[in-house]
Structures are given as C-alpha cells and as structure tokens.
Amino acid sequence: MIISLCLIGFCTCAFYLHFVYRNWQYLKFSWQVKNGFWYPILPLIGTMYVSLFSESINIMSLMQWIDKIKGFPFSLWDADKYIYITKDTKEVKIFVNHPKCVNKAPFYDKLKFIFDDSIFVVPEEIWKKQRKHFGMGFKSSILKNNVYVYYNHSCRMIEDLKYVETPKDIFRYFDRYSVQSFFLGNTGISKYLSSFEMEKVGDIILEIQDLLNSLIIIPFISPKLWLAIFPAGKKIKKLLEESKEITKYGIAQKKKMLRENQEYRENSKDILELCLIYNPNDSDDKIMRQVAFFASAGSDTTGYALTFTFVLLGMHQEIQEKVYKEVMEVVGDKDITHQDLPNLKYTEATICETLRLFPVVPVIGRSCDEDIDLGTKIIPKGSSCIFSILHLHRDPQYWPDPLKFDPSRFLPENQSKINPSSFMPFSAGPRDCIGKAQALVNLKVTIANVARHFKITSNHRSIQEFSLQSCLTMKTRESPHCCFSARKK
Numbered sequence: 416m417i418i419s420l421c422l423i424g425f426c427t428c429a430f431y432l433h434f435v436y437r438n439w440q441y442l443k444f445s446w447q448v449k450n451g452f453w454y455p456i457l458p459l460i461g462t463m464y465v466s467l468f469s470e471s472i473n474i475m476s477l478m479q480w481i482d483k484i485k486g487f488p489f490s491l492w493d494a495d496k497y498i499y500i501t502k503d504t505k506e507v508k509i510f511v512n513h514p515k516c517v518n519k520a521p522f523y524d525k526l527k528f529i530f531d532d533s534i535f536v537v538p539e540e541i542w543k544k545q546r547k548h549f550g551m552g553f554k555s556s557i558l559k560n561n562v563y564v565y566y567n568h569s570c571r572m573i574e575d576l577k578y579v580e581t582p583k584d585i586f587r588y589f590d591r592y593s594v595q596s597f598f599l600g601n602t603g604i605s606k607y608l609s610s611f612e613m614e615k616v617g618d619i620i621l622e623i624q625d626l627l628n629s630l631i632i633i634p635f636i637s638p639k640l641w642l643a644i645f646p647a648g649k650k651i652k653k654l655l656e657e658s659k660e661i662t663k664y665g666i667a668q669k670k671k672m673l674r675e676n677q678e679y680r681e682n683s684k685d686i687l688e689l690c691l692i693y694n695p696n697d698s699d700d701k702i703m704r705q706v707a708f709f710a711s712a713g714s715d716t717t718g719y720a721l722t723f724t725f726v727l728l729g730m731h732q733e734i735q736e737k738v739y740k741e742v743m744e745v746v747g748d749k750d751i752t753h754q755d756l757p758n759l760k761y762t763e764a765t766i767c768e769t770l771r772l773f774p775v776v777p778v779i780g781r782s783c784d785e786d787i788d789l790g791t792k793i794i795p796k797g798s799s800c801i802f803s804i805l806h807l808h809r810d811p812q813y814w815p816d817p818l819k820f821d822p823s824r825f826l827p828e829n830q831s832k833i834n835p836s837s838f839m840p841f842s843a844g845p846r847d848c849i850g851k852a853q854a855l856v857n858l859k860v861t862i863a864n865v866a867r868h869f870k871i872t873s874n875h876r877s878i879q880e881f882s883l884q885s886c887l888t889m890k891t892r893e894s895p896h897c898c899f900s901a902r903k904k
C-alpha cells in the first residue's frame with residue numbers, strides 16, 4: 416500500500432515537473448491572464464473538465480459559463496496545449512489580421528478525419544493556394560447570376576411555406592433550403608439529378624454535419640478514438656459513399672464538359688468545376704468531400720441566419736412592417752433582381768442586426784505560429800486562441816442596450832458609430848468567410864421574398880428566452896416558434 420502510494424506520488428511529481436519544465440512560458444502567460452490559472456491541469460484532459468461546470472458540454476455553454484462566472488480573458492488547457500480565450504476587440508483584431516495567426520486552432524483538427532483536404536483545415540501554404548483558386552467561385556459576376564437562381568428557389572419555397580405555415584423544426588427547414596441553394600448556385604449539378612436525388616444529397620450533407628457536431632462536442636476524446644468507439648464515424652463514411660454514388664453521373668458529365676471545351680473551362684467557375692480543375696487527378700471521393708465541405712460551410716450558417724431573422728421579425732412586428740414597406744417600395748410585385756439589392760438597406764440592416772445578436776458561427780479559433788504581441792502581453796508561440804464572437808457582439812461597451820433588436824444601428828447614417836472590430840459575424844482579415852458576399856445576397860433575396868408574401872408571427876417575447884447551443888454553428892436548444900401566414904393581396 417505504502418509502496419503504491421509512493422509510486423503514485425512519484426509519478427505525479429514527475430508528471431508535473433516535466434509539465435512545468437515544458438510549458439513554463441505558457442504557465443507564465445496564464446498567470447498574467449489570471450482567470451483559469453488555478454484549475455489543476457490533469458494528464459490527458461488538461462483543464463477541459465471545466466466544461467462540466469457549464470450547463471451542458473458544448474463550446475457555447477462553456478463560453479457562457481466563462482462570461483457569467485469567471486470573466487474573459489480565460490485560460491484553458493486541452494491536455495498540454497494552452498488555449499487563450501478572449502472577447503477583447505483589440506486582441507481579436509490583432510489575431511485575425513496577423514500573418515502568423517492564419518492556421519486554425521487544433522480544436523478543428525477533428526474535422527480532418529472527414530474533410531482532410533478542405534480549405535478550412537489545410538495548413539497555411541496549401542490554404543493560400545486554395546483560397547486564391549476557390550475565390551474565383553465567389554466573384555461578383557457569379558453572384559450576380561446567382562440572384563436569379565436564389566430568387567427562383569425562394570419562390571418554390573414560398574409555395575411550400577403556404578402549406579407548412581409553422582415548420583416543426585424551423586432550423587432544419589431553412590437548413591434544407593440553404594443546402595439546396597448551394598447545390599443550385601455553386602455546383603451546376605442539379606441539371607443531372609432528379610429533385611429527389613438533390614434532396615437526398617442535401618439531407619446527407621446535413622446528417623454528416625450533425626454527426627460531425629457530435630464529434631466536436633466531446634472535447635477530450637481524440638478523433639481516432641471517436642471513430643473507433645462511436646458508430647457515428649462509420650456512419651459518416653457510409654453517407655459519403657452514398658452521396659458519391661448519387662452524384663457520380665453529374666461529376667462525370669462535368670468532367671466531360673471540362674475535357675471537351677477549353678473555353679468553357681476558362682470562363683466557368685462554379686465550386687464543383689473549381690474542385691475538378693484544382694486537382695484533375697483527384698478521385699470522385701476526394702472531389703465529393705471538397706464539395707461537401709463547401710456545402711456544409713454554406714448551409715447551416717445561411718439556414719440558421721434565415722431562421723433567426725424570421726423569428727426576430729415575428730417577435731418585432733413594427734420592424735417587420737418596415738422591412739415589408741421597403742421591399743414593396745423597392746421591388747413591389749415584380750421579380751427580385753440584382754439591381755434591387757443595394758436599395759434594400761433596411762432589410763440588410765435587419766440581417767446585420769440578426770447576425771450581431773445571433774452570430775451563427777459564435778466562436779473562432781486560431782493558432783499562434785510565433786509570439787504575438789497583444790499590446791499589454793505577449794502570447795507565446797504554439798498557443799491557441801479562441802474568440803467569442805457572441806460575447807463581442809453583445810458587449811455593452813460597444814453596443815448600447817445590447818439585447819435590443821434594433822436594425823437601425825446598421826443603417827448607413829449610423830454606421831460610423833460602430834467599431835468595426837466589434838462586429839465580425841464572418842470573421843475578418845485574410846481568413847474571413849469566403850462565402851460572405853454570397854451569403855448576404857442569398858439572405859437578402861430570400862428574406863425580401865418571404866417578407867412580401869407572409870405575415871410572420873412568433874410567440875417568443877425576449878432574446879433572453881433563447882437557450883443557445885453550439886459546436887461549429889449556433890442554434891437554440893429547442894426549435895423556436897415561427898408562423899408564416901400568407902398576406903392577403
């Protein structure tokens with residue numbers, strides 16, 4: 416017994432001595448940070464067990480626990496990897512613009528098991544090439560064409576909404592809508608697939624996303640272990656296989672077109688074509704994963720932004736009337752075109768205000784590839800940083816009456832009052848959201864079209880009512896109530 420205790424004592428001392436020796440600079444830094452310093456760092460899990468103190472184990476609950484109980488900035492250890500968590504605008508601005516903070520935090524590594532070649536997780540050298548290449552898929556000429564695609568797609572949804580009226584799971588409803596928008600606008604594959612097949616591929620992507628979220632949610636289980644233990648890992652592989660089968664014919668047709676028509680190759684730049692051009696020798700499986708990643712990045716985000724906007728409009732009738740009035744003045748009963756979009760100023764301000772209150776990507780994380788000077792302290796190379804966009808967006812220091820839904824904050828005449836670093840739903844700097852402009856176009860077209868056809872109501876009364884949860888993207892724990900009643904002509 417005594418020998419065992421001595422042995423345990425010896426191993427514990429050896430572990431901590433070794434830990435302190437290897438991580439001295441990070442410990443020194445976390446001493447400066449104060450919050451989070453005193454939690455014992457345990458082998459394998461570091462201080463990630465603190466997530467058990469929050470309401471539930473997900474990144475959003477952890478951030479809210481830090482905000483309410485401990486305060487930002489905060490230090491966390493994922494095993495022996497140091498993580499600095501902040502919502503300070505000056506620091507966030509330094510991080511997102513720093514050339515040595517371009518790589519993603521190891522927090523996202525779990526995505527590599529499925530999306531290993533995707534722009535989101537590849538190292539900086541490859542990311543730079545991919546960003547330049549795939550940037551061509553989001554050029555303004557392509558967006559201009561897509562207005563027509565989004566408008567027609569939203570018209571079909573409007574017909575459906577007339578029957579559905581109150582979607583049971585509104586997040587899922589607009590998620591499905593957005594994944595279809597992506598396939599219609601960014602892949603050109605719809606002409607080779609039946610609408611049933613299109614819906615199936617969209618649903619597969621959404622299912623993969625849900626499974627991936629369950630992977631991210633468990634902070635201390637390594638992805639390899641996760642894939643081995645949980646059936647979800649195998650299921651993702653099966654789903655990817657299934658979507659490959661469905662899209663096989665469409666991909667083959669696209670390849671044929673690219674081979675046969677050089678001019679077409681030079682001028683056409685949807686995401687699927689860009690994937691085929693980027694690495695012509697890639698297998699269908701790899702191409703499918705690349706496309707699936709873009710679909711996945713563009714669907715939850717846009718779908719949740721639509722959901723939150725409609726719920727907020729349903730809760731604020733006077734704001735909804737202003738949107739309605741603007742849409743009727745600018746567009747009236749005709750088709751929405753790309754010329755209308757710059758004139759939908761109040762609608763755009765409503766989208767921005769929604770994304771301020773509910774940034775659908777509430778947290779982002781970067782890796783420090785060298786020591787980074789934060790002004791008051793220097794964060795050591797090798798640390799990870801997590802920024803809470805949600806808390807930045809709801810900070811009373813930057814946003815008076817932060818929980819009030821007030822789109823007028825974003826009207827052109829008030830924009831000079833906004834500190835640009837206090838609003839970043841699409842992140843900022845060179846690694847911001849590549850689909851930002853596309854998302855805004857799609858949101859504007861869809862919201863304007865829905866607002867002129869329906870009177871939206873919701874029985875929620877305040878922003879505080881919503882309990883949020885997030886892995887990569889953020890939604891409410893329960894599906895919110897929202898009803899769409901056709902406006903009388």
Ligand code: HEM
Pocket residue numbers: 534535536546597601709710712713714716717720774775776779780840841842843846847848849850851853854
């Ligand atoms: C409301 C809608 C959207 C929001 C709020 C949003 C937000 C974000 C954020 C915060 C990031 C992370 C940037 C960082 O880590 O600093 C990101 C990255 C990304 N987003 Fe979006 N996004 C939206 C829509 C879209 C759409 C429609 C697409 C494409 C179809 C897209 C594709 C991507 C990609 C590929 C990245 C990775 C970019 C890179 O690493 O270079 N997003 N997005």
